[in-house]
Amino acid sequence: MSIPADPLAGRTALEAARAGDLAAFDTVMRQYERLVLVTALRLVGNMPDAQDISQDVFLKLYRNLNKVEAASLSSWLYRVTVNACHDKRRRYRPEAPVEFAEQLPSDAADPQETMTQAERRRILELSLRVLPEKERAALVLRDLEGLSTEEVAHILGSSEVTVRSQISKARVKVRDFVERYFRRRT
């Protein structure tokens, strides 16, 4: 599990934040901001929405400081982030359908070697967009965030069998997408 560095310091900061220390709460945010923002970005696919969600998640954390245990803070943040992303996607616009490789510009002979960071980012964004909501969350948490299947199941409120199935399907879809992308370019 990608727990932020120095959990002991995080625990101390969390305790100080519970006592009303705003600077300590700022420290807690700094320790977990990557976890929340990047997860949200992968799930909603754009930075403005990811920032809105991160803001909501940290405000929720602030209001629930006395209820959240330091040991399970990462799981709690993942869960709240995933739920906030689901809510956002349900309330707001549906994503544009993916037109696969046509959206990815490149004329290089060997695209894998010459692939820029921007292209990688674009492949990641589009390949996640082909996935249904639950499969996307499972894949992001398991394969990108590096959590165990058990942790993913706990965060998503599903059984491990369900999560394994979702991840398996998601991997097939993403691999298919990436392969089609490279086939078109070679």
Add this chain to the structure above:
Amino acid sequence: MSHNDWEEILRSAHAEPIDPAHYTAVRARVMADIERSRAPWRRLAWISGVGTMAAAILFAVGLRRPEVPRPAPVVIAIPPAPPAPVVRPRPMEIAHAQPAPRPHREPLTIKFQTSDPNIIIYWIAD
């Protein structure tokens, strides 16, 4: 392409650092929101604090107000009165009040004439 290839592409993209300005913006918005939500309580606390202080000051001033000394009792020495001269009392004359004679008045008579000449109404008021 092997499983590791595409997975590596996704992981490297995922691990790509994000512009710190995005994090800073989120933190700033969260802190601003928290400050805003705290402000009403602070204002209330401030107002109640000032009110309590004012009440305490008034109470303290009331306690410390110097008492106005009571005027010392004035003692007036009254010299003993000289012996009163002996006066023989005169026999009292008792006046018998007589009721004032009421003047004799004629009774007031009002005569009403109606449209019928044969009918006349007399009203005598005493």
